[in-house]
Each structure stands twice: as structure tokens, then as C-alpha cells.
Amino acid sequence: MAVQNQMEAGAAPVKAKRRVPPELNILSILIGVALVFEILGWIFQGQSFLGNPQRLTIMILQVSVIGIIAVGVTQVIITGGIDLSSGSVVAATAMIAMSFAQSSSYARAVYPSLTDLPVILPLLVGLGIGLLAGMINGSLIAYTGIPPFIATLGMMVTARGVAKWYTKGQPISFPTESFAKIGSGIWPVVIFLVVALIFHVALRYTRYGKYTYAIGANPQAARVSGIDVGKHLVKVYAIAGTLAGLAGLVTAARAQTAQAGMGMMYELDAIAATVIGGTSLTGGQGRITGTVIGTVILGTMTSGFTFLRIDAYYQEIVKGLIIVAAVVVDVQRQKKRSKKS
Template identity: 65%
Template sequence: MNTSDAAGLADTRAAKRKFKSEMSMAFVLVGIALIFEVLGWIFVGTSFLGNDQRLSIIILQVSVTGILAVGVTHVIITGGIDLASGSVVGLSAMVAASLAQGSADVRALYPGLTDLFPLWPIMAGLLVGLITGWISGFLIAKTGIPPFIATLGMMVCARGAAKWYTLGQPIGLLTPQFTWIGKSYLILGFPVPLPVLIFLGVAIISHIALGYTRYGKYTYAIGSNPQAARVSGIDIGSHLIKVYIVAGVLSGLAGVVTAARAASAQPTMGTAYELDAIAAAVIGGTSLAGGSGRITGTLIGTIILGVITSGFTFLKIGSYYQEIIKGAIIVLAVVIDQYRRSRQARGS
């Protein structure tokens, strides 16, 4: 067997392992949903899965978390972390909403910029995400600051900027042309929220980018072995900036969608969203050690997190307990990842 055949066989085996892992997560998702179904009949006396409105709410709720989780997956694959995504959601939502106000609002932040074409507030929100992502990536790539510290600082700065932007005041009376982004529309007779379609579109594009482009190959190479990636000619610093820009733009997009859904914006929007995004990525099989992870896994992980959150609410479990259990799930997912990696290391 020549070298190319051996490499092809290794790739095939790796693809099969990833497929089996994702199928296992899909079975876990089904199992969790069935558990809540049984508990619903026992403790609540009604069905968890039989309520179309509840299922629609689950899908809608996971859309924003899913958009963030996709961006976070890019970052974690490189061996980094992004703690700023939730705060960037709040800042981008405030900026986008300030440019999406109608002329009927006598307290519009920019009276001369009311009733703008919705493309402009959308672009403004994305630009906020791009700038914050570039700053985080630049700090990490050019100064050597650990990603945890760089994005932690950005998290605090972005939240402070969101509060300073209107001195803590909310922004309302957004134009219908802008808020249509957060509404549902009939597709084949079924109401489908547009944020869900945006999330799926982002996931598909990211899946292609990570799996079939040079960008994806460089991203995995940096996370797997930075030294080897540098020796092979990859400009690690430049690529890391690109990765954090992608994550930042997706955070900006999530902020725009959040503002459109609520038809308003508040400085506290997106609080702790970064934790849900990281949890979804880790539950979906993305390794915090870097070099491993797939968007399809993140998609399943996002839905699992949404089902768990909705199930707890359905069973009337308090929010404090939900946070405790969610934290335990994150730790358990990391422990399982460490165990899986140690087994692979022994096997090799």
C-alpha cells in the first residue's frame, strides 16, 4: 500500500468515526426528548413532544444560540475560546436597532437617520461584530495574549460599550422592514421562523468552509499542531485573525436577529449567551483541546441544549437548578472528550 492509499484509508476511518459519533449524539437527542415526554405525562399530565407550539419555540430559541455556536466552533477548533460573543450580541443589537428606528419615535437616537432601508442597520450590526472579532484576533495573534484573556477583555468592553451607547436606555419602535427578520413565514403550509433559516444557512456555509476549503484545512491544522502548521508554511497569526473575524461577524448577525425578534434592543441582550454557545459546541463533540469538531455535531448539540432547556421549563424546574444542571452537562461533555482522546492516543 502506497502513501496516498494509506492516507485515504486513514481519512475514511476518521470520517466513519465522526459519523458514528454524530449518530450517537442524535440517539442521545431522541433519548432526552423521550425522557421528557415520559416525565411530562407523569408529573405534568401532558405531552412534551405533542405540542406543536412548544416545538416551534424550541427551534426558534436555538437559532440565535446556534449562530453563535457555529462561530465558537471555528474558534475552538483552532485551540482558542471566545468569551465575547454574548456581549457582542448586545452591542451589535444596540447599534443595529439605533439605525432601524421609525420616524414615529420622537426619542429616536438619530432623528435624521430614521426609516432607513433595513440593509443599513443589518450591515452596521455585522460591522460591529467584524471590528470586535478583528480586535480579539489581532491581540491573540500579534501580542501572544491567551484567547481566554483577550476575549474576556473584549466581553467586558463590549458590554460596557453597549450600556454607554444609550446610557443604559433601551431602543424601541423599530421599523417593520427591519423586524421581518425575526418573524415566521409559511413554507409548505408550516410556519418557519426566518431566524431558523438563517441559522441553517450559516451552518451549511460553515460546514462547507471547514470541510472543503483551504480555510478549513488551516483551521484544523492550527488546532491539531501549531508547530507543524507553522513549519508547513501556514501564517498562523493571519489565519487566527480571520477565524475570530468570522466568529465576530456571526455574533453581530446573532445580535441583529435578536433585535429583530424582540423589535427592540437592550444593553443586557446576549448576557451569558457565550456559555450556551460553548456548551452547544462541546456537547456536539468539538474538543476544547482544538483540532477536532464538526458543524453537524454543533447543530445537534445546539438542539440538545434547546430541548434540555425547554424540558426543564416544561417540568417547571427553577432557572437556578437549570443553570446548575447545564454547568454539570458542560463538565461531563469535557470529561467524555478527554476520555475519548486518551483512548485514541493509546490506540495509536
């Protein structure tokens, strides 16, 4: 009405302010963190943090697995849920898939007829395990009323137990060459970026994405509008589980071994990357692009602390403080929006 009255009076219409994409704010944080480590590097180490391509390459490779998990966790958090089982699913997937990807070359002296299984088999087994874990999580949350925290906490303990039970805690090594290639070179980075691109498009431009945001914003309104909330939640958690399974495959292939302790704390790193990337823990808001930047921020911090030779336990303390700070910022942002509305 105000704009209409101004136009009728001959005044120029008021232009709406353009909103700055949230990714730009997150990107500025990444640049700031990198510059801080660059300055500290020259002060305390006498060398450049950003000027070492090998260090940056290792950093990107290290965060790729967390990034794959974080893409799934982002979708879960957008629905207003949480997934604490990702790291344990990584371990269970790595252990079981590696047993199907193990090379038989060292045993052929005793069993000459042994042959390696085709690489597609361990891949399908790993993804299937992740899918099953995610579907169980989603079904418990959607159809029993169990809070996501409790349901995924139970899966976290169960999957870790499966990883230990499967080989009585013994590591599995000697994968086939074709399986090991999945984690070699830049393939982990390529897999991460492809996964991020697929689900960026899915969330922004498909019905799946619209339903995901609608459930996170107001599940009751989504249900009234005709969305099968339970079915969609199962789908979201199934995708998150499958991506955790994929991360387990990449982890095992890159390390060329599988151990029951793999993936420890990966779920918290993925949640941290997601929250730093601007996804709201209250649900209904978040973007994959922000999560990608948040993952790189987390990797930059870890690499920077290592570069400055800061002890690992200090890194965990700082990481925890950053998660809390990100949540506080999100809460304050939500309060401002509620006042405006």
C-alpha cells in the same frame, strides 16, 4: 504487512472496521433526552412533551440565535481557542444597530421631514461591529501572544460597557417594519440553518477548513507547513465576531427592542452547545453538524425543564454539570487515542 502475509497465505484480507459518524452518537443523545422528557411529562404533567407543535416551534426559534453564535464558536475552538465575548458583542450590536433601524414615525409630528433609514444600513453596521470585535480578538491572540481566554474576556467586558454607554443604559425600541421582519416567523431558523450549511461546507471542503483543523491539531506543524497561522486566526475570530453580530441583529429584530443586558450568558450556551456537539476543547476536532445537534439538545433541555416547571437556577446547575461531563468525556477520549497511537 499482516494483511499482505495473509493474502500471500491465501487467507481473506482483514476488513477495516467502519467508524460510526460521531453525529450519530450525538443524535442518539438528543433522542434519549427527548424521550426522557416525554416520559416525565406524562408522569408529572399528564401530557406529551413532544406532542405540542407550538412548544417545539418556540424551542427551535429560541435556540436559533445560540446556534448562530455556536457556529462561530465551533471554528474558534477547533483552532484550540475560546471566545467569551459573544454575548457582549450581541448586546453591543443590538444597541447600535437598533439606533439605525429605529422608526421615525413617532417623531414625525415634530420633525415632518424625518425618514426611515434603509434596512441595509443597520444590517451593515451590526455585522461591521461584530467583525471589528472579532478582528480585535484575533489580532490580540495572533500577534501579541495573549491567551484567547484573556483576550476575549477583555472584549466581553469592553463590549458590554459599550452597550451600556451608547444610550446610557436606556433601551431602544420601535424598529422599522423591514428590520423587524428579520426576527419574525421562521426567519431566525432559516438564517441559522443557512449559516450552518455555509460553514459546514467551508470546514469540510475548502482550504479554510483544512487550515483551521491543522492549526488546532498542531500550530507549530501548521506554521512549518507554510500556513500563516496568525493571519488565519484573525480570520477565524473575525468570522466568529461577525456571526455574533448577526445574532445580535436577529435578537433585536425578534424582540423589537434592544437593551444593554441582551446576550447575557449567550457565550456559555454557545460553548456548551459546541462541546455537547462533540467539538474537542483541545482543538483540531469538531463538526458544524454536531454543533447543530448540540444546540438542539441544549434547547430541548431548556424547554423540557420549563415544561416540567423546574426552577431556572436548577437548569443552570444541570447545564453546568453537562458541560463538565462533556469535557470529561472528551478528555477520556483523547487519552484513549493517545494510547492507541
